[in-house]
Amino acid sequence: MTRHFSAFGVFREGLRGHKGWAPMWRSPAPKLKYDVVIVGGGGHGLATAYYLAKNHGMSRIAVVEKGWLGGGNTGRNTTVIRSNYFYPESTALYDLSVRLYEGLSRDINYNVMFSQRGMMVLSHSEAEMEIAARTVNAMKLNGADAELLDARDVQKKAPILNYRDDARYPIHGAIWQGRGGTGRHDAVAWGYARAADRLGVDIVQNCEVTGFLIEGGTCKGVETTQGAIRAGRVGVATAGHSSVLAQMGGYKLPLHSYALQAFVTEAIKPVMDTVAFSPMTGSYFSQSDKGGLVIGGGLDRIPSYAQRGNTPEQENVLSGIIDMAPALAKVKLLRHWAGIVDVSPDSSPLIGPSGTDGIFVNCGWGTGGFKAIPAGGYLFAHLLANGAHHEISRPFDLNRFGTGALIDEAAGSGIAH
Template sequence: MIPAFVPLKILRYGFRKKYPAERFIPKQQDLKKSYDVVIIGGGGHALACAYYLAKTHGITNVCILERGYLAGGNTARNTAIIRSNYLTPEGVRFYEQSLNLYRDFSQELDFNILYSERGHFTLAHTDAAVRTSRWRAEVNKQLGVDSELIYPDEIARLCPHLNMSDHVRYPIMGALYHPPGSIARHDAVAWAYARGAAKLGVEIHQQTPVTGLIVENGTIKGVQTSRGTVYANRVMQAVAGNTSVVAKMAGFRLPIKTIPLQACVSVPLKPFLDQIIVSGSLHVYVSQSSRGELVMGGSTDPYGLYGTRSTLDFKEGLLGHMLELLPMLGEVKVMRQWAGMTDMTPDFSPVMGLTPVKNYYIDSGWGTWGFKATPVCGMTMAHTIANDSPHDLIKPFYLDRFVDYQQVGEKGAASVGH
């Protein structure tokens, strides 16, 4: 019996003369005339969906069309936090399933995504925030999710670096503590799904923008691309940031506003911050990555935009609040900032499943919470496409809920605390 800690697979690199290269996805081929399923978008959700279509449902005649490079949108831009401490039972069940898939991910996909449980703390600075934290903790516990409302003494013990002083603008009054809160290498998640899907026969086409959709009698027939027309029995769109634009091509509107969300990282530091710290009142979240960088973000921008420019205001506000929480970081430096586009829904829950166009499916409304849902989205959307019927876990997230007054209100658990 070889102990688990011997990294066996690495030996083949050292003992071979030539590097045993393995393309994670094959070189790009010509597009076929038609596929069983075409997926618009080549981010984490799309790749995961393709993987589960092939693996679970045996549908391998699948084509992914990515406008730029693989996983270069919000998959590349998010801050890689994984958690399931949501507010609604619908949300908690959904994200908990995602977290469970993440836990086994590195083994199932044979790709180490550096999944790391760090403990997630949502700080409460007001009575109202303490109440919401208790609400979330109670809902979580009832549904078997590890979550607890803790108070300043306990916070100080678990997060010794936080400024727990009363003499700040927003003293810390409590926190929602979620031990399973994790971080992972976001790009690796997408690459692993891409490799897994490609191995099962899925075609992945980068630099192939979709320019139009072919809809006849309310049924999707295919897509037009920069490289010609491709026919398909079923089509899914998973294009965070451009969701409304693509849906418009299909001929329907969505209750989505696209708003930039920005983030930044510090110059690498020796690890000192083991936890994921979030403060809704201060609009701050921070964790320290496997590279030693502090990964930081805040709330979405104050106005909508289809663009990913960076702003100075964002950094000024964020770091001002950061220093209130961690005042010893004044001499630490920001190394890089960037932005992604988030599709915000009125109730802070996603929009998933069937659409007004037959055989056309949507995975959208991923606001600021898309990365953590990647595996479960892939799994449930694959089920939805394969059966032309929504998976039980995503039924509450159907598009017409806004017309039916059946919103799934996650604002209390989603804003800032991604």
């Protein structure tokens, strides 16, 4: 049943102890068999389920999640959305995502708070300005929006930054993408979950996949903490834990997993209405609607599954922010956390058959897969429904590590977002 709450309705619910809220999705027990089982209830898994049902007319779909929806990286990221990559294959993928984000709130009837406040990648020297000009040209040739800003343009958009000539990293200009910005990460997970549930997808939380049912070399389903579930095809979208699943499924992925940290400060008055990223330090920040500064930076150096960050990297990230905007030095940090991200050798995602018949993977998004959730789900759904790639996901198949057709976006992926 759909229930709409006005502001008065919210107040009334408060008075009666919040007993009238209806769940946004069902919590069914898993059935014995589905056409497709998706492992991982993050943004990519949930979006895949939604597009499988919506675009491919499938109804016997389950998403199995070991914890709670969005409890992985989808609920832990710094919410930057952009498509300022270098290669045409990447722009095709990430710009599809930005376009899907542009219509997403309406499509799933859930406000994902996509705010196109723009994104700037700063240049700190004349040499970096030269590279920035090339990137802007490449982005335009590939069909994404891009502009080269000089220092004065940057100052107009972000007066809080440090424009002194004696700054450690003086600002010479920036690559600007006006259609980039931020979104609300929880809302993306919850919105896709609610929309998928309404199309009949079973979303099963607290259900960990512990193995795959392999018969005659082909995967026929998954073993879980809630029993075996048979499936025509299995899609794995488990981000930082993709290699753990690969070991269970008998396939190999060229991935390393690292902790990536983020920080949010106390709420302060509006000082920043765009996103600024400094490639020299890897630090970046934006300001949330609640007033907190949302800060991100580089990976912790050592591969790990510990879902917390280490102090040397905290110091790197925060000193980078103070270099960018010394006026923020006395703002207090409110919270800090980490997620486990899966990084591929060319910093591009892996979408395709896993190498074990019947298992398909969507992973390798590293530090930048929140922006890719709509496109990742859209393309993975196409692959799972048809057993064959959509043209946009084909270059991201694992076979590129055999053919050598790598999509090296180490610079475009911007270290950390």
